[in-house]
Amino acid sequence: MxxxxxxxxxxxxxxxxxxxxxxxxxxxxxxxxxxxxxxxxxxxxxxxxxxxxxxxxxxxxxxxxxxxxxxxxxxxxxxxxxxxxxxxxxxxxxxxxxxxxxxxxxxxxxxxxxxxxxxxxxxxxxxxxxxxxxxxxxxxxxxxxxxxxxxxxxxxxxxxxxxxxxxxxxxxxxxxxxxxxxxxxxxxxxxxxxxxxxxxxxxxxxxxxxxxxxxxxxxxxxxxxxxxxDIQRRREAFNLQAVMTLQARLIAIKDIAAGSSVGYNSQFISTTPMRIGIVSIGYADGYPSNTPNGAPVMVSGTRTITVGRVSMDMLAIDLTHIPQALVGDAVTLWGDEISLDEVAAHTGILSYNLTCSISARVAREYI
Ligand SMILES: Cc1ncc(COP(=O)(O)O)c(C=O)c1O
Missing domain, CATH: 3.20.20.10 (Alanine racemase)
Structure with missing residues (x-):
């Protein structure tokens, strides 16, 4: 990638x-x-x-x-x-x-x-x-x-x-x-x-x-x-498979002290020391700007969450429990492990709307 x-x-x-x-x-x-x-x-x-x-x-x-x-x-x-x-x-x-x-x-x-x-x-x-x-x-x-x-x-x-x-x-x-x-x-x-x-x-x-x-x-x-x-009616229950996997990159990692805010308008304030990752995707790529703290993402095979407001070209995630994550790693926003439907539930944006909103500047690769 x-x-x-x-x-x-x-x-x-x-x-x-x-x-x-x-x-x-x-x-x-x-x-x-x-x-x-x-x-x-x-x-x-x-x-x-x-x-x-x-x-x-x-x-x-x-x-x-x-x-x-x-x-x-x-x-x-x-x-x-x-x-x-x-x-x-x-x-x-x-x-x-x-x-x-x-x-x-x-x-x-x-x-x-x-x-x-x-x-x-x-x-x-x-x-x-x-x-x-x-x-x-x-x-x-x-x-x-x-x-x-x-x-x-x-x-x-x-x-x-x-x-x-x-x-x-x-x-x-x-x-x-x-x-x-x-x-x-x-x-x-x-x-x-x-x-x-x-x-x-x-x-x-x-x-x-x-x-x-x-x-x-x-x-x-x-x-x-x-x-x-409705757990009985999730995609797995119907044997449906994720078609789109949306991934971006970790472009910076930093340690913050307890009480630090992350991103615009201090939407997230840490209560403990944390390791924060900055990811190369934002609302100009189609990731919803109104995402509350806590949307699921995946890095190095481990689930974690978004913290702070989504910017135009970036968002922040919690890497505190993923010490092995490095700048350059892929971050999965949705796909096999992170269901698009779970992101939809967390953001309050329909799954339909999430994939339709992926902007033209995002590369599509067909495998
Ligand atoms: C008339 C009509 N038929 C079929 C569909 C497909 O619906 P769905 O994506 O929920 O399967 C739509 C979607 O908007 C529609 O408007």
């Missing part, structure tokens, strides 16, 4: 987690959700690794085009749908599958596609708002919009989808309410049965909601979508 900060991405672990997701999918097709630069893991290398996915899910046209330009020939679903109606013809010509989440979008599609010819008809994912109240059409509009879409020569097929707000809290009554709304909608449709999609990682791992397509993201990267205090 030569660089100041390195995120090492383990392709074998990614493939392993993909296989775990396939097992839970029980034969359903799988959308590998690789949006947001594959949750910070790198869009193209992750796509290249997950060649057995049935479809890739990205955020927007820009990500879809990066994937295509990078050589992906697999089908691509744009999960946020159309942002600007001027994008529609460009999406359609490239055969991208689009989420439709509002009645207006049907009118935009008609205006853009009714008078052009396309190489191939398109697959649309009609998103129903069954209770999350984020994106999606009202279930009462489902039959009308679906029938109109299916009647278009530019439509090949429609998949009905919904997203669960509380799947990471399996006992939440909203899960059952959303599932019931969705199934009522599917069953009331008078056209031939349409494919359906409900589950992202949490529902795939903990709820009984089989459908034709599943859409895992987080679990592919080795994180559990459930709260850290």
């Amino acid at each position: 030569n660089q100041r900060v390195v995120a090492t991405i383990n392709r074998k672990a990614l493939l392993h987690n993909f296989a775990v997701a396939k097992t839970h999918a029980h034969g359903s097709k799988l959308v590998a959700v690789i949006k947001a630069n594959a949750y910070g893991h790198g869009l193209l290398p992750v796509a290249e690794t997950l060649q057995d996915a049935d479809l890739f899910g990205v955020t927007d046209l820009a990500e879809a085009e990066i994937l295509r330009a990078g050589g992906t020939d697999k089908d691509i679903l744009i999960l946020q749908g159309i942002i600007d109606r001027n994008e529609i013809a460009r999406c359609a010509r490239q055969g991208f599958q689009l989420v439709i989440h509002s009645p207006d979008q049907l009118h935009w599609l008609e205006a853009a596609l009714d008078n052009i010819s396309l190489p191939k008809p398109l697959v649309f994912w009609l998103k129903l708002d069954t209770g999350m109240h984020r994106l999606g059409i009202a279930p009462t509009d489902c039959n009308t919009i679906c029938s109109k879409l299916l009647a278009k020569p530019w439509t090949k097929n429609v998949v009905l989808m919904t997203h669960l707000a509380n799947a990471s809290e399996p006992q939440s009554p909203l899960n059952a309410m959303q599932l019931q709304q969705f199934h009522t909608c599917i069953n009331s449709h008078d056209k031939p049965p349409l494919a359906a999609s409900i589950a992202a990682s949490a529902a795939l791992l903990a709820l009984d909601c089989k459908s034709n397509w599943v859409r895992p993201g987080l679990m592919l990267y080795g994180s559990s979508p459930f709260v850290w205090r």
